[in-house]
Amino acid sequence: MPHLSTYVGLADRSEQILAESFRAVGLGHARAVDVFHTCNLLAEMCDRHRRQLAPIAERYGEDDIEEPERLHADGLAQARDGEIGLLRDLQDLHVLATLVQSTWTVIAQGAQGLRDAELLDVATTANEETSRQLTWLNTRMKVAAPQALIVAP
Amino acid sequence: MVDRINDIWGEGTPHPRGTVWPARVDLHLEEGVAEADVERWVQSACLLCSNGCGCDIAVKDGRMVGVRGRAGDTVNHGRLGPKGLYGSTPWASSSDRLTRPLVRRDGQLVETDWETAMGRIVEVSKGLLAEKGPLSHGFYTSGQLFLEEYYTLAVIGKAGLGTPHMDGNTRLCTATSAAAFKESFGADGQPGSYTDIEHCDAIFLFGHNMPETQTVLWARILDRTRGEDPPRIVCVDPRHTLVAAEAERTGGIHLSPRVGTNLALMNGLTRELFTHGWVDTEWVEEHAIGVDDLRDTVAPYTPEEVERICGVPAADLRQAARIFGESEAVLSTVLQGFYQSHQATAASVAVNNLHLLRGQIGRPGCGVLQMNGQPTAQNNRECGADGDLPGFRNWDNPTHVQQLADLWKVDAMTIPHWAPPTHAMQIMSYAETGSIGFLWISATNPAVSMPESARIRKILAGEQCFVVVQDLFLTETAELADVVLPAAGWGEKTGCFTNVNRTVHLSEQAVEPPDEARSDLDIFLAYADAMKFTNIEGDPLIGWRTSEEAFDAWREATRGRPIDYTGLSYDKLRGPSGIPWPVNDEHPDGTDRLYADGRFPSDTDECETYGHDLLTGGAVTETEHRAMAPAGRAFLKGAAYTPPHEEPSEDYPLRYTTGRTVYQFHTRTKTGRARSLDQAAPDAWVELSPADAAGLGISEGDWVRVESPRGAIEVRARVGTVMAGAVFAPFHYGHWDPHDLAPDAEHRLANELTMTVWDPVSKQPYFKTAACRVTKTRDGDGTSPAPTTAASAPAAPQTAEAPAPPPGGATSSEVLADTPHYALDPSSRRT
Ligand code: SF4
Numbered sequence: 001m002p003h004l005s006t007y008v009g010l011a012d013r014s015e016q017i018l019a020e021s022f023r024a025v026g027l028g029h030a031r032a033v034d035v036f037h038t039c040n041l042l043a044e045m046c047d048r049h050r051r052q053l054a055p056i057a058e059r060y061g062e063d064d065i066e067e068p069e070r071l072h073a074d075g076l077a078q079a080r081d082g083e084i085g086l087l088r089d090l091q092d093l094h095v096l097a098t099l100v101q102s103t104w105t106v107i108a109q110g111a112q113g114l115r116d117a118e119l120l121d122v123a124t125t126a127n128e129e130t131s132r133q134l135t136w137l138n139t140r141m142k143v144a145a146p147q148a149l150i151v152a153p
Numbered sequence: 154m155v156d157r158i159n160d161i162w163g164e165g166t167p168h169p170r171g172t173v174w175p176a177r178v179d180l181h182l183e184e185g186v187a188e189a190d191v192e193r194w195v196q197s198a199c200l201l202c203s204n205g206c207g208c209d210i211a212v213k214d215g216r217m218v219g220v221r222g223r224a225g226d227t228v229n230h231g232r233l234g235p236k237g238l239y240g241s242t243p244w245a246s247s248s249d250r251l252t253r254p255l256v257r258r259d260g261q262l263v264e265t266d267w268e269t270a271m272g273r274i275v276e277v278s279k280g281l282l283a284e285k286g287p288l289s290h291g292f293y294t295s296g297q298l299f300l301e302e303y304y305t306l307a308v309i310g311k312a313g314l315g316t317p318h319m320d321g322n323t324r325l326c327t328a329t330s331a332a333a334f335k336e337s338f339g340a341d342g343q344p345g346s347y348t349d350i351e352h353c354d355a356i357f358l359f360g361h362n363m364p365e366t367q368t369v370l371w372a373r374i375l376d377r378t379r380g381e382d383p384p385r386i387v388c389v390d391p392r393h394t395l396v397a398a399e400a401e402r403t404g405g406i407h408l409s410p411r412v413g414t415n416l417a418l419m420n421g422l423t424r425e426l427f428t429h430g431w432v433d434t435e436w437v438e439e440h441a442i443g444v445d446d447l448r449d450t451v452a453p454y455t456p457e458e459v460e461r462i463c464g465v466p467a468a469d470l471r472q473a474a475r476i477f478g479e480s481e482a483v484l485s486t487v488l489q490g491f492y493q494s495h496q497a498t499a500a501s502v503a504v505n506n507l508h509l510l511r512g513q514i515g516r517p518g519c520g521v522l523q524m525n526g527q528p529t530a531q532n533n534r535e536c537g538a539d540g541d542l543p544g545f546r547n548w549d550n551p552t553h554v555q556q557l558a559d560l561w562k563v564d565a566m567t568i569p570h571w572a573p574p575t576h577a578m579q580i581m582s583y584a585e586t587g588s589i590g591f592l593w594i595s596a597t598n599p600a601v602s603m604p605e606s607a608r609i610r611k612i613l614a615g616e617q618c619f620v621v622v623q624d625l626f627l628t629e630t631a632e633l634a635d636v637v638l639p640a641a642g643w644g645e646k647t648g649c650f651t652n653v654n655r656t657v658h659l660s661e662q663a664v665e666p667p668d669e670a671r672s673d674l675d676i677f678l679a680y681a682d683a684m685k686f687t688n689i690e691g692d693p694l695i696g697w698r699t700s701e702e703a704f705d706a707w708r709e710a711t712r713g714r715p716i717d718y719t720g721l722s723y724d725k726l727r728g729p730s731g732i733p734w735p736v737n738d739e740h741p742d743g744t745d746r747l748y749a750d751g752r753f754p755s756d757t758d759e760c761e762t763y764g765h766d767l768l769t770g771g772a773v774t775e776t777e778h779r780a781m782a783p784a785g786r787a788f789l790k791g792a793a794y795t796p797p798h799e800e801p802s803e804d805y806p807l808r809y810t811t812g813r814t815v816y817q818f819h820t821r822t823k824t825g826r827a828r829s830l831d832q833a834a835p836d837a838w839v840e841l842s843p844a845d846a847a848g849l850g851i852s853e854g855d856w857v858r859v860e861s862p863r864g865a866i867e868v869r870a871r872v873g874t875v876m877a878g879a880v881f882a883p884f885h886y887g888h889w890d891p892h893d894l895a896p897d898a899e900h901r902l903a904n905e906l907t908m909t910v911w912d913p914v915s916k917q918p919y920f921k922t923a924a925c926r927v928t929k930t931r932d933g934d935g936t937s938p939a940p941t942t943a944a945s946a947p948a949a950p951q952t953a954e955a956p957a958p959p960p961g962g963a964t965s966s967e968v969l970a971d972t973p974h975y976a977l978d979p980s981s982r983r984t
Pocket of ligand 1: 232
C-alpha cells in the first residue's frame, strides 16, 4: 500500500512541522502569554498524535519519505514582530493545521477501506483535535485583528 | 459589648434543618457616640465583601458614625461581620481623602479645579479619537461602583465611543464565576440562594475560605452545623482553614490537592459519580446534553490517578464523592482557590456538572454558588462595564446587538461586537505598547492587585499611555496617573447594588462628599457632556441625570432577558429587605432560585454565549451551537487536566499561593483606615508549613525573602497550617502604610511574584500558580503579624507564643426573640 504509507508519512511529517511552528510562534510572541501557553499546549497535542501514529506507521512502513517531503508545507521557523506579525503568524498556523486536518481525513478514508480500526481511531481523534486547534486559531485571530489592523503602532 | 475582632462570627444561633435562620442585630458606633446620639439611620447594604449584608448607616453631625444590621434583610438577618462593623465608615472622614482634582505638571501631581482636570481628559480623548479612533481608549473599573454607574459607563464606552476595551477588577475576582455559568447554563446568573444553607444535608466549599471572605455567610453555615440535623462539610483547600476544621468536625472531609491540580480532582469526583451509579439518568436525559462526552473525558481519572496528580489519598476522594453521591441536597460554593488557579473555568464548570449529574439544581438545598469576591461585581457583569453586553446579551448574536442599538438609538455598527470584549490583562498589554493611549481607571488599585505588579506599575507610569484615575484616596495607582479625580464613596451617593445571590439593595446617600469630590455617576456624566456624545436623532446619548433615572434606564435594558429588573424601582427597594432578581410581572416579589423548572437559558437565540472549548478557549460558532439544539437544556462540559504553567524546580522548589485575610478587603483602601481592622492585621507575612520551615531553618517571626522568577518580597514568617510544599501570602499589602507600622512596607506586595497568565475561557489571571523559593534573611524579634484567629493561625506547637490580635472597638449584638418573616424564604412560608 505505497500510497497509504505515503499519507501516513505525510501525517507524521506535517504534525511535526505544525508542532515546531506552534512552538516557534509561541516563543516569538511570548509577551502575549496566552499565545505562548496555548501554542505549547497545541504543540503537545501534535506530539501526541505522532506518538499514537508511531506503532501503526511501523506496520505500514514509511518507505516513501520522498513524497511527503515534496508535499509538505514550509513551517514557520521564526515569528514575526508586533501585533500585525502575530496576526500573520496565526494565519500561517491556520494554513498548516488545515493541511494536517485534511491529511487525517484522507487517512481515515483509507483506514475504513482497510477496516483498520486502530488507524481509524487515531485518525479520527487527531482530526477532532486538529479542529480544536483551528477553532482556537480562528478565535485568537478575530480578537487580534481589529487592534492590529487599525491602531497597533 | 462584644469585641468582634476576636469574636469574628459573633454569638451563634443554632437551629434545625429546614427552619428559618434566626435574626441577630449587630451594631457598631464609633467611640464616644451612643445610640441615642444618632440623628438619622439611612438604608444601605455593606460594601466590603460580596455578601452584601443589609444595614443602616448612622449619621450624626453630617458624618457617618456607625452601622447597624437590618433584621428584616433576606441576606444577613441583621448580622454584620468585623469588616462591615469596623470598616464601613471610618475611611470617609479620614484626613487623607482626595478632595480636589489633580493633574500632572512637570512630573508632579498638583491640585487643580474640575474644569481644568476634565478639560485635560477631554483634550486627550478627542485628540486620540480623531487620530486613531475608539480602539485607542480603554476603561478599567471596579467591583465597588453602583449599578447605575456601571450602566452609564457601559453606554458611554459602547455607544458613545465604541470601544471593546472595557473591563473591571471583577476580572480578578468573579470572571470565572460568570464564565462557568455561561458555559453550563447558557447565561450568567447565580442559580442558588443562601436559603439553600437551611435545606441542604451537605456543603462543599471548593477553594473557598468562607470564614474569612464572607464572615456572615459562614455564621449562617455554623448555625446549621452546630444545630440539629447538621449538614456535613467538605473542604477543598491547600490550607487547613476553619472550613477544613469544620469538615473534620461534621464527619465530612478535607481534601488538599496540590496547588494547580483542581481539575484532576474534579474529574476524579465526576468519574466516581458515574462509576457508582449516583447519576440521576432520567433527569440528565431530559435536562442536559453532553453526558457521553463528559463520561469519556473523566474516564482516566481513577482515584489512584488523582492521588498521583493531586496528592489526595484515593480513599479520601472516594469518601468525598460518596458524600456528594448519597446526599439528597448538596450546596456547593466556589471561590478564588478555583477561580485564580490553573484551569479555572474547567474546574468551576465541573462543580456545575456534579449538580447537573445528580439533578440537584432548582430545589431548596440544591444550590450552586459560584461566588463573587467583590460586592458589586455582579452589577459589573450585568450592566456590561466589564465589556460584556448589558443584560446578559450575546455579542455574537446580531439580534441582541440590535436590541441595544434600538434602546440607545445608535447604529448597531457603533457597538463593538466583532469579538469578545478585551480582558483586563490584554488591556494592560495594549497600554504597554501604546496601542491603547487613554486608560481610565475607576475605584481600583491595579498597581497592587494585578499579577506581576512591577510590570503594571511600569505601564501606568510610562509616557505611552495617558492614565486617568478616579478614587477616594491617592492609592499606589493614583500616584502614577496623569489626572486624578476625587470620587464620592459609599454613603456619599445613592445607587443600587446586587450581591452574590442576585439580591438587589438600594444604598441611599447619608452624607455629603468632602469638598469637591463627586459621585462616579456625576463624573461619567460630565465626561459624556463634554464629549458631546449624541444618538442618531442628535439628542444627548445619555438622557439621565440622577441615579434613579439611570436605574429606570437600566431596567428597560433588562426587559425580556433572564436578568429581569422590570418589576423593581427605588420605591420598591425602600422596603424592608433586599430583593433578588428576576423581579417582573411573573415574580413581583423577586425570585429565591433560578431554574426551578429545569429549563435553562441555553437556546441559541437566547443564550449569552455559544460556549468555548474549556481547554483552549476556542469559541463555538453559532452554527455548531444550533446543531446541538440545546433548547433549554444545560451543558455538561469537561476537559482533560494539564499541568500548571510554572511547576516547582530546583531553583524555585515551592508553590506560591495568595489569598485574603478576614480583617482586610482589597488593597486596604477602606479597611486599612479602620483602626480595629488595621491593628488586627497591620503588616504582611508569609505562611510556611512546619516541615518546610524546619528544613529551611526558619522559625516563627523570622524575616524571610520569598522569590519567584519575577520578583521578591521580604516579610515575616508564620509557621502555619498551609500544606507542605506550598507558601501562602496575603495580597492586601502595597507600600501604603497608614501609621508607619510596617518596618519594610516597600517589600511586601504579594503580586510582585505572581505570573502574567490567565484562564483561556474566563481570562481571569492566575494568582496561585507560581513557583518560589524562601530564604531566611534575619532573626525576628517575636511572632509574625499574622492574625491567630482564622486560617493564618500558627501550627499547633507554637500556639502559645502568638498573641491574639488587639481587641476591636465595642459592638453590640441582640438575638431577636421573634424572627421576622422573609417573603421568599422556603422555611419562612406563612401558613
Ligand atoms: S459579611 Fe461582607 S457584606 Fe457582610 S458585613 Fe461582613 S464584609 Fe460586610
